[in-house]
Amino acid sequence: MPADMPLPSSAAQPLVDPFGRDITYLRVSVTDRCDFRCVYCMSEDMAFLPKRDLLTLEELDRICSVFVDSGVRKLRITGGEPLVRRDIMSLFGSLSRHLESGALDELTLTTNGSQLARYASELAACGVRRVNVSLDTLDADKFRRITRWGDLSKVMAGLDAAQAAGLKVKINAVALKDVNEDEIETLLTWAHGRGMDLTLIEVMPLGEIDGERIDQFLPLSLVRARLSRRFTLDAVEDRTGGPARYVRVAETGGRLGFITPMTHNFCESCNRVRLTCTGQLFMCLGQEDAADLRHPVRASQSDDLLRQTILGAIARKPKGHDFVIDRRHARPALRRHMSTTGG
Numbered sequence: 001m002p003a004d005m006p007l008p009s010s011a012a013q014p015l016v017d018p019f020g021r022d023i024t025y026l027r028v029s030v031t032d033r034c035d036f037r038c039v040y041c042m043s044e045d046m047a048f049l050p051k052r053d054l055l056t057l058e059e060l061d062r063i064c065s066v067f068v069d070s071g072v073r074k075l076r077i078t079g080g081e082p083l084v085r086r087d088i089m090s091l092f093g094s095l096s097r098h099l100e101s102g103a104l105d106e107l108t109l110t111t112n113g114s115q116l117a118r119y120a121s122e123l124a125a126c127g128v129r130r131v132n133v134s135l136d137t138l139d140a141d142k143f144r145r146i147t148r149w150g151d152l153s154k155v156m157a158g159l160d161a162a163q164a165a166g167l168k169v170k171i172n173a174v175a176l177k178d179v180n181e182d183e184i185e186t187l188l189t190w191a192h193g194r195g196m197d198l199t200l201i202e203v204m205p206l207g208e209i210d211g212e213r214i215d216q217f218l219p220l221s222l223v224r225a226r227l228s229r230r231f232t233l234d235a236v237e238d239r240t241g242g243p244a245r246y247v248r249v250a251e252t253g254g255r256l257g258f259i260t261p262m263t264h265n266f267c268e269s270c271n272r273v274r275l276t277c278t279g280q281l282f283m284c285l286g287q288e289d290a291a292d293l294r295h296p297v298r299a300s301q302s303d304d305l306l307r308q309t310i311l312g313a314i315a316r317k318p319k320g321h322d323f324v325i326d327r328r329h330a331r332p333a334l335r336r337h338m339s340t341t342g343g
């Protein structure tokens with residue numbers, strides 16, 4: 001091929017990894033910053049990235065759009081706290097064109113809820129239908145202790161606004177030993193009473209925090225056994241491609257999910273990859289390997305180099321992860337925080 005010939009276009013080549021898994025779900029962390037400092041997620045004096053290292057909203061849109069062209073059907077915007085990124089609604093607004101064209105099934109976000117009162121109706125107008133809100137307790141003092149900086153009443157106002165705007169809400173709660181373990185039943189009946197699903201998450205060993213993971217870790221197998229003394233938990237087959245296993249709670253009629261990376265390996269059906277706010281593409285939440293997409297997005301106006309880099313990255317998606325929390329592994333399995341990769 002002559003040197004000045006353009007590279008063959010890899011447009012619309014579907015993303016299939018070496019284990020035959022179709023990659024149809026992209027999670028995008030739009031910022032590493034947050035207005036909370038949850039004890040399991042961040043240390044109190046986090047050093048954040050300089051703003052110049054971040055992808056611009058236009059670059060984020062371009063990368064997401066190449067993924068959508070290549071068969072990604074679901075985008076989740078996360079962080080850090082996605083709703084603290086300046087002008088974030090313009091990204092939702094521009095990505096909504098893929099919902100309108102039918103190329104994308106779902107545009108959604110995971111948020112701590114602190115800014116939802118302000119943005120819920122705009123999100124709904126951009127075609128967002130569902131939102132995951134992280135909330136580990138209904139006790140205002142405990143909420144402040146867990147989040148260090150958070151105000152429960154703002155999150156509650158955010159939930160009201162989201163539901164008023166017609167958004168379907170799912171609550172995510174991290175199960176924390178001695179912190180909210182006595183409150184899980186309350187959270188369950190409260191969430192289901194408001195028509196919201198609840199998903200419980202085990203603490204994952206990501207990033208240096210101020211405390212010890214072993215002190216926070218509460219196996220969900222134990223939580224589930226306790227809940228089943230009081231509730232009838234009927235297994236639900238429908239797996240939404242995510243890592244949660246769901247049950248239907250007969251007494252409330254609501255769904256309860258369990259995300260158990262530590263006690264149950266959920267990798268075999270993994271359909272997702274994660275983009276950080278600096279353009280690193282992680283093929284697995286639990287591995288260090290990443291592909292840099294910031295260089296290809298900046299190096300050329302055409303998307304060909306970007307497409308080829310993405311295809312090359314998917315070709316090295318690993319089979320799975322092997323997180324361990326025990327006394328012999330006092331250090332985190334990975335140095336980066338959940339807020340870097342996006343939860």
Ligand code: SAM
Nearest residue numbers: 041079080081110111112134172203204338343
């Ligand atoms: N700020 C938003 C929020 O809190 O929903 C989005 C980002 S946050 C990193 C996404 C999810 O990751 C939250 O539900 C949070 O509880 C969870 N998370 C953070 N650190 C975690 C850890 N070490 N183990 C398990 N879940 C964690």
Ligand code: SF4
Nearest residue numbers: 034036038041080112
């Ligand atoms: Fe912020 Fe979410 Fe991490 Fe809490 S879990 S510190 S809200 S990014």
